[in-house]
Amino acid sequence: MRRSAAPSQVQGKSFKKTRFIPPGRSNADVSKEITKMSPDPNLFQGAEQSQNDPGVCSSNPCPSEGIPREVGDGTRVDPLPPVHSASKEITESKAQEEEASSLLKYFSVVWCKASKKKHKKWEGDAILIVRGRSFTLKDLEGKDIGRGIGYKFKDLENVEEGQTLIIGGKEIEILGTISSDDFNSGKCFQHGSGSPAVPSSQAARKCFSNPFKSVCQSTQGQGNRWNDCRPRHNPCTPNALVMPRPDENHQWMFNRHCSPIVDVVIDPHLVHHLRPHQKDGIIFLYECVMGMRAVGKCGAILADEMGLGKTLQCISLIWTLQCQGPYGGKPVIKKTLIVTPGSLVNNWRKEFQKWLGSERIKIFTVDQDHKVEEFINATFHSVLIISYEMLLRSLDQIKIIPFGLLICDEGHRLKNSSIKTTAALSSLSCEKRVILTGTPVQNDLQEFFALVDFVNPGILGSLSSYRKIYEEPIIMSREPSSSKEERELGERRATELTRLTGRFILRRTQEVINKYLPPKIENVVFCRPGALQIELYRKLLRSQSVRFCLQGLLENSAHLICIGALKKLCNHPCLLFSSVKGKEFSSSCEENEERNLCQGLLSVFPAGYNPLQFSEKESGKLQVLVKLLAVIHELRPTEKVILVSNYRQTLNVLEEVCKRHGYACARLDGQTPVSQRQQIVDSFNSKYSTDFIFLLSSKAGGVGLNLIGGSHLILYDIDWNPATDIQAMSRVWRDGQKHPVHIYRLLTTGTIEEKIYQRQISKQGLSGAVVDLTRSSEHIQFSVEELKNLFTLHESSHCVTHDLLDCECTGEKGHTEDASEGPVASRQCQLGPQKSDSLRPLSMSQLKQWKHFSGDHLNLPDPFLERIRENVSFFFQNITNQAPAI
Ligand SMILES: Nc1ncnc2c1ncn2[C@@H]1O[C@H](COP(=O)(O)OP(=O)(O)OP(=O)(O)O)[C@@H](O)[C@H]1O
Numbered sequence: 001m002r003r004s005a006a007p008s009q010v011q012g013k014s015f016k017k018t019r020f021i022p023p024g025r026s027n028a029d030v031s032k033e034i035t036k037m038s039p040d041p042n043l044f045q046g047a048e049q050s051q052n053d054p055g056v057c058s059s060n061p062c063p064s065e066g067i068p069r070e071v072g073d074g075t076r077v078d079p080l081p082p083v084h085s086a087s088k089e090i091t092e093s094k095a096q097e098e099e100a101s102s103l104l105k106y107f108s109v110v111w112c113k114a115s116k117k118k119h120k121k122w123e124g125d126a127i128l129i130v131r132g133r134s135f136t137l138k139d140l141e142g143k144d145i146g147r148g149i150g151y152k153f154k155d156l157e158n159v160e161e162g163q164t165l166i167i168g169g170k171e172i173e174i175l176g177t178i179s180s181d182d183f184n185s186g187k188c189f190q191h192g193s194g195s196p197a198v199p200s201s202q203a204a205r206k207c208f209s210n211p212f213k214s215v216c217q218s219t220q221g222q223g224n225r226w227n228d229c230r231p232r233h234n235p236c237t238p239n240a241l242v243m244p245r246p247d248e249n250h251q252w253m254f255n256r257h258c259s260p261i262v263d264v265v266i267d268p269h270l271v272h273h274l275r276p277h278q279k280d281g282i283i284f285l286y287e288c289v290m291g292m293r294a295v296g297k298c299g300a301i302l303a304d305e306m307g308l309g310k311t312l313q314c315i316s317l318i319w320t321l322q323c324q325g326p327y328g329g330k331p332v333i334k335k336t337l338i339v340t341p342g343s344l345v346n347n348w349r350k351e352f353q354k355w356l357g358s359e360r361i362k363i364f365t366v367d368q369d370h371k372v373e374e375f376i377n378a379t380f381h382s383v384l385i386i387s388y389e390m391l392l393r394s395l396d397q398i399k400i401i402p403f404g405l406l407i408c409d410e411g412h413r414l415k416n417s418s419i420k421t422t423a424a425l426s427s428l429s430c431e432k433r434v435i436l437t438g439t440p441v442q443n444d445l446q447e448f449f450a451l452v453d454f455v456n457p458g459i460l461g462s463l464s465s466y467r468k469i470y471e472e473p474i475i476m477s478r479e480p481s482s483s484k485e486e487r488e489l490g491e492r493r494a495t496e497l498t499r500l501t502g503r504f505i506l507r508r509t510q511e512v513i514n515k516y517l518p519p520k521i522e523n524v525v526f527c528r529p530g531a532l533q534i535e536l537y538r539k540l541l542r543s544q545s546v547r548f549c550l551q552g553l554l555e556n557s558a559h560l561i562c563i564g565a566l567k568k569l570c571n572h573p574c575l576l577f578s579s580v581k582g583k584e585f586s587s588s589c590e591e592n593e594e595r596n597l598c599q600g601l602l603s604v605f606p607a608g609y610n611p612l613q614f615s616e617k618e619s620g621k622l623q624v625l626v627k628l629l630a631v632i633h634e635l636r637p638t639e640k641v642i643l644v645s646n647y648r649q650t651l652n653v654l655e656e657v658c659k660r661h662g663y664a665c666a667r668l669d670g671q672t673p674v675s676q677r678q679q680i681v682d683s684f685n686s687k688y689s690t691d692f693i694f695l696l697s698s699k700a701g702g703v704g705l706n707l708i709g710g711s712h713l714i715l716y717d718i719d720w721n722p723a724t725d726i727q728a729m730s731r732v733w734r735d736g737q738k739h740p741v742h743i744y745r746l747l748t749t750g751t752i753e754e755k756i757y758q759r760q761i762s763k764q765g766l767s768g769a770v771v772d773l774t775r776s777s778e779h780i781q782f783s784v785e786e787l788k789n790l791f792t793l794h795e796s797s798h799c800v801t802h803d804l805l806d807c808e809c810t811g812e813k814g815h816t817e818d819a820s821e822g823p824v825a826s827r828q829c830q831l832g833p834q835k836s837d838s839l840r841p842l843s844m845s846q847l848k849q850w851k852h853f854s855g856d857h858l859n860l861p862d863p864f865l866e867r868i869r870e871n872v873s874f875f876f877q878n879i880t881n882q883a884p885a886i
């Protein structure tokens, strides 16, 4: 507890002052005086009582007037002033009020409950906010612990440093003034942990050792240590990447043996390959984990967009820290733990091998046959790579290994502090923690807290203080009904939060590597539904379940069943048939809705319909797909295709199509054993592979994979969450890709798929958790109005999405809207100004700027589109990185 030595001052004179020995004071201080602040009696009692202490007014017949009220925790809240009758008083008090309303001051204080005890202890630090005639006392968690109104303006105006006061039943000592800037930004609530890496003089003193003495000792005892401590690589070569030297404060803190300072230089073998943004990223990571950016904190979040080479940046960091260090050249760490999704364990091993070969560093990957014990016993391994699932199972063994560095790949999963994985990882004693994520949480402030608190525990204070100081003001400022003051405060707090966390969070966008990548041609293809699809769609929309949903009569997830059925139908009617079959007569209660939905559906299918012998013509998208595959195969025989769906059953249909057409294919979905995943990916990426198609379940394999063996990516269906689709799309357009990349998103015209797409690109979709991969449609709430829109089939439109764009073209000619239109609306709930970010889904106005044409358009400029136009009602196309020779 802080003990004050600040001198108190006498203030006020009209009432008897209590003698008070401030907590922690020596007896010599007893003479110091304390001011008892009381609400202004003038305001409550009328002029005749103006000199009275309101405390004496308990005899007042009207207890609600003039007697401070107590609220909540015993805090005194003084009554609102009654209306005065005398006009002179009104004029005077009006003038005073005006004067008072301009008073706004902030103080740092220590406080304790007011009592007459001789020996008291301050109970805590707090912030005193004096505003006009009132004050608020907040603890450092941002919680109100005292409040009072109706004080004498003069008393509050004269509050100053060193004073000891009694207000609102609490004794406080004013320690200092806080600028409104520091209050508004929230800085004054920080417990010191968030300050830049400048140690307090106390800390510096504690770590002091006589540098001269120890250097002498060491040079005598160990020969010429200065000569031994040369940098591992030459820092003077023109391309040398040299890490920043620790400053004096860092040296005081960490160079206890006063070893000579040695340049830490990244291995030239790696530097040769590094992109400029990767060099910056390595310096950033180095500074973070060395505690050079925030005092006592060694965590970082590297949130570069997908494909920017976060793996290589980490490998460079690990290799450097394991061999070098700034103090006497001594390595900073011995062992590193990398935790990653199961499908990426072997990708990490491969990347180590790719960049460092197999001799420099020994990697151990945990799987069924290689347990953690082996790593413990075989001491020559320095890096342990393990999946999140395995980590939970082997936590006890992991805990006993003294890891110097912890890297959590695809670490956005740690955004929930109550899940087991986060708790398990937090329990590890390793302080140097790095989260890697291409999809950071940007718009949920609590999840953001969890990530930040994981890498740098305590830097934002406790969760409750964070809520009070940042989350609540920020959220409040974004309410449409917020006042100007609230908006300003929220803005300031958001800026401060961004500043505070910006020291250890780095995010670069795709643009930084665009110049190393081939062109990307993105297409949104609106496929006409087949006749059977239309008939079934109409039938489903007429079903009792859909009708009840629209009347708001069904509870829970009934609408999800309807949505699920429509989505299956869009993929292929045979998928709907399989799910309906057998449910028509089901009697179980849970399946009631499904039964209602299915009734009469089977009769729409041709007699003797066999889902296994489905026809490609029955699905508009499948027809387009088959033609697309054929034209790619014909025009680009050496190129390969990634075919993505969110559903295993759909992948089964697509696999069957591949078989029918004789296309060799590989497949990775949720059921593919983790141990086989990398091998499947590697063999597809290999130039010797004979596979033409890679069937990918976006949910199972979307994150982290490199599928640069393919240059055409077809998204067969659409997810509510744009991040899932964007993740999948990022698998091919990344470093190492040799061919122009073609992306095709297939949507069934006029159906729910268009609606989901619109939701993705509309503001409504944007305000949700757009970069959060774990959210699915179950978390989406729909109003009856929205459901009505979802459950409408637009049979006559070429493209409902285009209809909504307010675009004047008829789709007859290739049309591109003038790019000079207004700015793209930014997301509502994000920290600070958002830079261009390819993770952000496209917006409606951006889509309008894409080239677009109807399927009837003559002379389509793209030979692939030309071939599929027959079944397509509309196209959107966008080309990134110069016009390709398609
Ligand atoms: N400097 C480089 N030169 C050439 N290839 C590179 C370079 N840096 C990274 N790569 C390659 O780029 C690909 C993508 O890198 P990586 O997997 O590290 O991306 P990432 O940032 O982790 O993306 P994601 O968020 O999707 O996991 C890998 O094949 C990697 O080997």
Ligand SMILES: [Mg+2]
Residues within 6 Å of the ligand: 310, 311, 409, 704
């Ligand atoms: Mg990665």
